[in-house]
Amino acid sequence: MENYDDIIALSERYNIHAEYASADFYPRFRSRMQGLRLLLLSDENTVRYAAPLQQKLCEAGLDAHGFTLPFYEPVADEKTCALLSERLSDFDYVLAVGAGTLNDIAKYTTFHAGKKCGVLATAASMDGFTSGVTPLIKKGFKITENAQTVSDILIDFDILCAAPKIMTGAGTGDILAKFCCLTDWKMSHLLTGESYSEESASLMRVALEKCYQNTDSICACGREGIDDLLRALLISGYAMVIAGNSRPASGAEHHMSHFLEMDFLKRGKPIPLHGIKVGLGTLVSLRMYKRILEKDLSFEGQEIVARLAAPLPSPEEVARILHAMGCPTRFSQIGVSKDTVRDMLFNCYKIRDRFTIMTLYNKYGLMKGAADELMDLYY
Ligand SMILES: [Zn+2]
Incomplete structure (x- = not known):
């Protein structure tokens, strides 16, 4: 028991x-x-x-x-x-x-x-x-x-x-996204002085790591994995209460999701599950962080961001998990246009006044050099 x-x-x-x-x-x-x-x-x-x-x-x-x-x-x-x-x-x-x-x-x-x-x-x-x-x-x-x-x-x-696997996949996407949310938050804390709650972040991180170690069971919709996933989903809500805002649970990947949602609404099309869009945004965010380690980009705070990017999982590994859950790993699979996704890369950071990897890329003009690569990888 x-x-x-x-x-x-x-x-x-x-x-x-x-x-x-x-x-x-x-x-x-x-x-x-x-x-x-x-x-x-x-x-x-x-x-x-x-x-x-x-x-x-x-x-x-x-x-x-x-x-x-x-x-x-x-x-x-x-x-x-x-x-x-x-x-x-x-x-x-x-x-x-x-x-x-x-x-x-x-x-x-x-x-x-x-x-x-x-x-x-x-x-x-x-x-x-x-x-x-x-x-x-x-x-x-x-x-x-x-x-x-x-x-x-x-x-x-x-x-x-017994829930449809795609729904569990969406929950998995919403949890794996926390790698990016927590990093966006910490980065903003270090670069802009935004307040940060260690208690909230570490509560979320422990639950996230548990899920990440148990993705095989989650992918198999096994009881142990679903237990970890549900715990993390519940804890996400508590982490937000402790933080006093949605920082531990929402970063650039959520802004991407919201941006796309408005496009679906404008076109009168059914909106894909929240966690599916967030999962796609997570791949983009992770890639943006990893690029900072690989490319010779110069901007204020580069060393700090590189340090935060290093321990993040690779977007390839997260894509592998999402794919195993039956989730899309490219935006073209959810019925959005190339133009909309490109527009998202340059403009979704304006949705909220919140410093994320998207804000950083756009603030320092890094998106121009990254957009084609991101489109090739994830559209
Ligand atoms: Zn979410």
């Missing part, structure tokens, strides 16, 4: 009740839900997990109802949130049975309705489980809205290990 006490205790510190599936059927969650009117939110994909859960909760004497959004891939926009909002008056608590999008919809709508929410994670696909903000699409634009953190997270490895 595995021991999850450490992650349960860590979650508790941030007021999140984490509970792992047991033969006893979530006894602590059940007692927390006593007397509440509970709504289980699912979509066409996850209703197969929500329906039996609802039945079991009812058998255990809880007042649990189900609501399935009529989509296979819901989008967290005003329209979908409204579908849930309309039903909320009859309920005290929403349990999202899903991953990124359903969790976002539940966090956002319950926050505005003054109710609580939780999640039964159906895929280790992104790191937003424990975050208090929610990406939403409003009037065709992706924005980040205040929401609340979930009160409860229910974890069942039978479900997580």
Whole structure:
């Protein structure tokens, strides 16, 4: 029997009740839900997990109802949130049975309705489980809205290990990205004096290294690997709370992802999974760091950046892992144009006033010499 006490205790510190599936059927969650009117939110994909859960909760004497959004891939926009909002008056608590999008919809709508929410994670696909903000699409634009953190997270490895491999691949991309996020952050600290939290960074780094050492099990969707991956995804949220911002979990690779997302929205095309775009951005960021070791580039702080770049994994190794997870390793595979990707290399750093390897390349005019190489490697 595995021991999850450490992650349960860590979650508790941030007021999140984490509970792992047991033969006893979530006894602590059940007692927390006593007397509440509970709504289980699912979509066409996850209703197969929500329906039996609802039945079991009812058998255990809880007042649990189900609501399935009529989509296979819901989008967290005003329209979908409204579908849930309309039903909320009859309920005290929403349990999202899903991953990124359903969790976002539940966090956002319950926050505005003054109710609580939780999640039964159906895929280790992104790191937003424990975050208090929610990406939403409003009037065709992706924005980040205040929401609340979930009160409860229910974890069942039978479900997580059976998730579509591409979703686990997306989660892997979102975690491997932390190599770049942490390096961008440290670099900014050393070059610009931005504040830096050793506690936050090392919490994230330890969880990341554990995953990196266990990628074979993650690729095989093995229980041990998925456990490490989910831990890292949860810890990412806690690292952000400690840092007071998203620095430990988001760097240039996330800016690349956001830049591409706006292009997909503009064209009215479905947006690829967050971690897939972030994984691609991670390859670009890693290559940009490694170039600094290989080329004779001169800019202020070159030695510092080279020192930070040295221990990073090679982009080839990360590409190998992403490929093994069924994730794209070239931007052309996700249906964006060459022009958009080139535009991204020169302009995505403007999305946020945050110093990253992208800012550095553009600030010192290094992108001109790097863009063709990056396009050849990753478009
Ligand atoms: Zn992310």
